[in-house]
Amino acid sequence: MNTHSEYDPDDNFARAFGAESVLDEDAALEAVAWQLLLLINPGDEDAAMQQFATCRDALDEGTDPVQALRDAIDWKSGFFIAGDDPAGLIDVLNELASRYDLRIDWGVEDPTDEDFLDDAEVPALIGTAFDRLREHHYTLWTWETGGEDHAGWITRQQDDEALPLVAGALGFHVRPGAG
Template identity: 70%
Template sequence: MHTEYDPDDNFARTFHPESDVDEQAALETLVWQFLLLVNPGDEDAAMQQFAACRDAIADGADPVPALRDAIDWKAGFHIADDDATGLIEVMDELAARFNLRIDWGVEDAFDDEFLAEAEVPVLVNIAFDRLREHHYTVWTWETGEETCAGWIALQRDDEAVRMVAGALGFHVRTGAM
């Protein structure tokens, strides 16, 4: 039996065997909170993604890949580590949801010379810096694969993103270098 209690760890006992919490309901609550964070001001999009994610979890999927698939190119991204073109495309698409445009520092971000030299982590950092100017945070998470994945949330929600994403099993960090 777990006898230590840390009042600062809001999720320590949530999924503990002796807890009185309905694990499925608690998980759905966390998923819903996460989707609200990555879809700021767009509850309809969050609801659509929630339905897809809830179905996947009900079929036995882990929440992290279920969420990754539900938000991909809608509220998040998941691309190969070396896919600079894909990162620029998806970040431009995600920023457009907030009526923002990312200045990649070149006249044409799809120029072959620029893309040949571009590195995904550097591009994530550029997106982080440009979106931070508008009070958004680019988040990335460790996928355990040769991929780069993440989402955009409001800067004011940084602490909530850390807590909720962590409770779901995401190992997150901001896109800042």
């Protein structure tokens, strides 16, 4: 029988948040940021480490965690694009997908064609990219920017449960695709 008074040396989680524990908020924030970077840089710990160094410097200067991470990952493992920039969205998502040796089928022969771009809407393109990436077991996530902009990243589908928890701990309100 396990009671609260018993000491389990392997129960690090329980001891980390007990009444006698001292929680270093900066260290906790950095640990969660590191976990997010590992999720959005699957299999590329070097890229995660470079982005973490950039993020840590910004956090040390007092930058908001969401802003620090956004700046550290932009066009490397994430995107932040204006709501009226379908060409920019296609470019950045093609760049991010290429990290996994993937090509997004946008449903047209030339997604840079002006006629296509004139009619294209960013949320619909995000939906298309989400569907195409799921075919290869990846998930395109977006997070609320508080405005008309769109932002997000790509993770492995197997991380679909972890990503919202980690991102939420940092203040990102995420959803799969354009959701």
